[in-house]
Amino acid sequence: MSIVEQPPEAAASIETLIVEQLVSVGVSLAAYLPDNWVVPLIEQVKGDSRIDAVAVAREPEIVGICAGAYLGGRRAVGIMGATGFLTCISELSTLGRRFQLPMFLFVSNRGGPYEPTVHHETQWRVARPVADAIGLMSIVLDRREKLSQLGRAYESLRLHKRPCVAWITKSLLDDTASWE
């Protein structure tokens, strides 16, 4: 029996890889409201002294905090679930889009065919089309390999001067899943 050593990137958790990429491009603030899928990422952020984590009561506050941080020259991210994302459409449209403010949001892509929970099915059908409809940028995090490009994506997506959603998918969290 032979033992094959994995590179550090392969051994690291998804959440570790995300945080390292964010820190590498100067992100030092994260505003969040939990959803089951993003709890590990929130815990990773909360446990990392390089990032200040701010818990909020409602998701639109995340949009406001990211906007204020941007205007103050501090790099931030927001973390939330798809349900919470849908509560932010007004703020993303009138503040994020109208003022042309880049912000980077991690949002769980809940409700797909692998998830027989009635309270998420609407989000699966609605969240991504709505993000497209209001002119947000989207990147789909469906494979672990993509995470190594996250820092570059954070940088380059600023040039679009609008919020960007990084959709956290089932296949990212569970590499045996067949659907994103």
Next chain:
Amino acid sequence: MLTVDEYFDTVIEHSTGALVVCALGITNWEWWERTRRKEDCFHVNAAMGYAASVGLGLALAVPEHTVLVLDSDGGLTMNLSGFTTLAAAKPKNLVHVVANNRCYGSLGGTALVNSAQTDYAAAARACGIEHAVNVETVEQLDSALRETFSRGTYGLVVADIEGPDATRPADAPLPMPYEASEMKYIFGRYVEQLTGRSVFGKLGF
């Protein structure tokens, strides 16, 4: 109860040196008409209820500067749960002032829900915010602002002011005559100059 003039004159007097985040509606319009300050004030003509969130993000980005959020009772009512966020975040450099006229001033005075009973300062204190006060006179407002600016902790001042002046022309005061993205650059460039931080990066965005 303060007049609109008394309220704004007093707040303006205390605002020197602060970065201002101004909620939409009458608060924004009156502030612009009286100050004509565009560089040090970000006018949140959007996202009603979340001016304090923008202020919190800004305060966390520039901790060496005081951020003054000028809020309205209508906006505050839309996100009262934001007090829990502010209580937990404990920004040391955020002063939150609310003009409480019990109505939607920019709609001509349409009544605000439950305005006769809502005590915003009490709600804030119930969420764990130590310094939250109601004021009804110029002297009280002046004293409360002096204390709040000097505390070095988040503080809330809710000023009881008169409703909109029905005799004013419908189109006065006017909003700030700058497009949203222009306001972003005006304010962001000022922050860059003030703090030495890069807001827009090497390529200007």
